[in-house]
Amino acid sequence: MKSEILYPGAFPMVRVELAAGENIKAESGAMVACSPTIDIESKMEGGFLGALSRKFLTGEKFFFQTLRASRGPGEALLAPTVPGEIAVLELDGVNEYMVQKDGFLAGADAIVIESQMQSMSRGLLGGEGFFILKISGKGMLVLNSFGAIHKIELKPNQEYIVDNSHLVAWSSTTSYNIEKATSGWVASFTSGEGFVCRFRGPGLVYIQSRNPGSFGAWIRQFIPVSE
Amino acid sequence: MIPNALCFGEEFPASGAPCFVQVGTEGLTIAFEANEDDGVKETTQFSALTVSAGGIDHDHLVVKWNSARSERTLYLRNPDVIQAFREAVPDHLDAPLAQVAERVRQVRHRRRLVWGIVGGAILSTALSLWLGLDILVEVAVSRIPVEWEQKLGESAYRDFLAHQDVVKEGPGVAAVEEMTHRLTEQIQNNPYKFQVTVVKSDVINAFALPGGYVVVFTGLMKKAESGEEVAGVLSHELNHVLQRHGLERIVKSAGLLTVVAIVFGNQQGLIGMMKQLGVELLTLKFGREQETEADLKGLALLQRAKIDPSGMIRFFERLSEKDEGRMEWLSTHPMSAARADRLKTEQAALSKTLPEPFTFDWKQVQASLGSQPVAVP
Incomplete structure (x- = not known):
């Protein structure tokens, strides 16, 4: 399985080459185009209950699509719904990533996707919701973001502060606390940051350069109000 | 590996x-x-x-x-x-x-605890709102003075009677008055002055408005085989008034905010609300629990008034057996075998008293209501 990011930037696609018999799972609706040798199947990842919990808990889609090169080798073009970059990670079987609910685009068949409940403070204030995806296993993982994806590398005990709602994925070896952006409550909110996530290494943190919630609020002012 | x-x-x-x-x-x-x-x-x-x-x-x-x-x-x-x-x-x-x-144990424990507390808080809030509403409605209703209730009922009553053929005198009216008198005599601390009016109509129905205004249709009287049967329906309707079921329904349908306003003494809100709801009084439907309460209290009242309660049960049973045309009382008082059975059990539990018959002859009363038989479509 080989992958290549086409048109990197705001409107990228990822091309995945599949050898005969190989398959890849992707977010429902992610397929843009594919070779005629590839069959598209729909699958409830993690069984019915798993799919149900993913749908209701994380807001992710109930079904994933499986693209299978059942009639010989071929390629598939995949793209996310929102404008933003795509990142391809290679999972080695030990590394695990927590992925915010809209961050998953596609993954090799051997990767495992589970819903995980966050702690109350992280769920309430972290901006990623109460439920996130925990992705483990071995193989390719394709993430998508809103805006550009930036990778932060943290050494053991190294700290970094990320505004909430900018998170895409983070290693399970990192940890984070939610805290006020500034020392005072008023300044925290007037500064426009409110709450931030203080990450502590080791591990990787992938962040997105735009905040979907803020963008939504910004664009709302241009939408005419219906009578 | x-x-x-x-x-x-x-x-x-x-x-x-x-x-x-x-x-x-x-x-x-x-x-x-x-x-x-x-x-x-x-x-x-x-x-x-x-x-x-x-x-x-x-x-x-x-x-x-x-x-x-x-x-x-x-x-x-x-x-x-x-x-x-x-x-x-x-x-x-x-x-x-x-x-x-x-x-590790602490972190897991704390997380479970927090989720448990939050989940429990959400559940108990929902539950207490659900259960508490009934109590709140009761409190609100108890704060409404009887005079207001009477004003409210009276205006709806007058509006209704203005378009009806009221039977003003005769053996039918006398019979209903006798029943009402025997029943209301037995009500202790009665704040209501009951007014029972007989209306000429083939509709088999009777209803009560808040404040003690009761209407009995001649259709119902013709259908009944004895005065005790009519007295049973009357006792049921009187108890809707005494238990303030109409007000409860109004307050409940007006919503939580109005209820809270009444409890905390915002009377202007109540007056406005009552004006708005005046028209709806006639179409008011009681809840199942209210019907059961009116049944049981009605039965006890009959017993105290020494009116044979089996008349009430017999009439209910007959109504439930066949739907003979325009039995409007049925549409607001759904009959079921269970309801009659419950009354029978309740009656069996009551101490036996010797019923005293009415002074009127029921066949003569019925004859005075007009020879026209009940319309069967």
Whole structure:
């Protein structure tokens, strides 16, 4: 399985080459185009209950699509719904990533996707919701973001502060606390940051350069109000 | 073979180097290649190690030491490796390991506790709103003065009677008055002045408005086979008034905010609301619980008034047997065998008193209502 990011930037696609018999799972609706040798199947990842919990808990889609090169080798073009970059990670079987609910685009068949409940403070204030995806296993993982994806590398005990709602994925070896952006409550909110996530290494943190919630609020002012 | 740990250090990538950890009798051995003979292997004595809990959910065992090259940090998740490690380590690491285990337990416990508390709070709020509404409605209703209730009922009553053929006198009216008198005599601390009006109509119905205004249609009187049967319906309707069922329905349908306003004495809101709802009084439907209450209290009232209660039950049973045309009383008072059965059980439980018959002859009363038989479409 080989992958290549086409048109990197705001409107990228990822091309995945599949050898005969190989398959890849992707977010429902992610397929843009594919070779005629590839069959598209729909699958409830993690069984019915798993799919149900993913749908209701994380807001992710109930079904994933499986693209299978059942009639010989071929390629598939995949793209996310929102404008933003795509990142391809290679999972080695030990590394695990927590992925915010809209961050998953596609993954090799051997990767495992589970819903995980966050702690109350992280769920309430972290901006990623109460439920996130925990992705483990071995193989390719394709993430998508809103805006550009930036990778932060943290050494053991190294700290970094990320505004909430900018998170895409983070290693399970990192940890984070939610805290006020500034020392005072008023300044925290007037500064426009409110709450931030203080990450502590080791591990990787992938962040997105735009905040979907803020963008939504910004664009709302241009939408005419219906009578 | 899949690596079982991640090793962090100066020369490794930030995501950590996947490695193979083996627990020996003297220390830990880490290898970066699956094949034991290949690549670099590092062995560290247990005495050089420190342990802590780490990771996003504090569920990793973090082992640190200083190697010749740099500080090494090992993140362990594999339960088998952690178990082997716990069994092999010398005494000086027992206490820190116990602390790590305790920390993991604490984090899990705290998370469950917080979710439990929040979930419980949401559930109990919903439940108390659901259950508390009935109590709140009762409180609100008890704060409404009877005079207001009477004004409210009176205007609806007058509006209704203005378009009806009211029977003003005759044996029918006298009979109903006698029943009403016998029943209301037995009501203790009665704040209501009951007004019962007979209306000429073939509709088999009777209804009560808040404040004590009761209407009995001649259709119902013609259908009844004895005065006791009519008295049963009357007793039921009087108890809707006495239990203020109409007000309860109004207040409930007006919503929680109005209820709260009434409880805290905002009377203007109530007056406005009553004006709005005046028209709806005639179409008011009582709830199942209210019907049961009116049934049981009605039965007890009949008993006290020494009117044979089996008349009430018989009439209910007959109504439930066949739907003969325009039985409007049925549409607002759904009959069921269970309802009649319940009344029978209740009647059996009541002490036996000798009923006193009415002074009128029911066949003559019926004859006076007009020879026209009940319309059957």
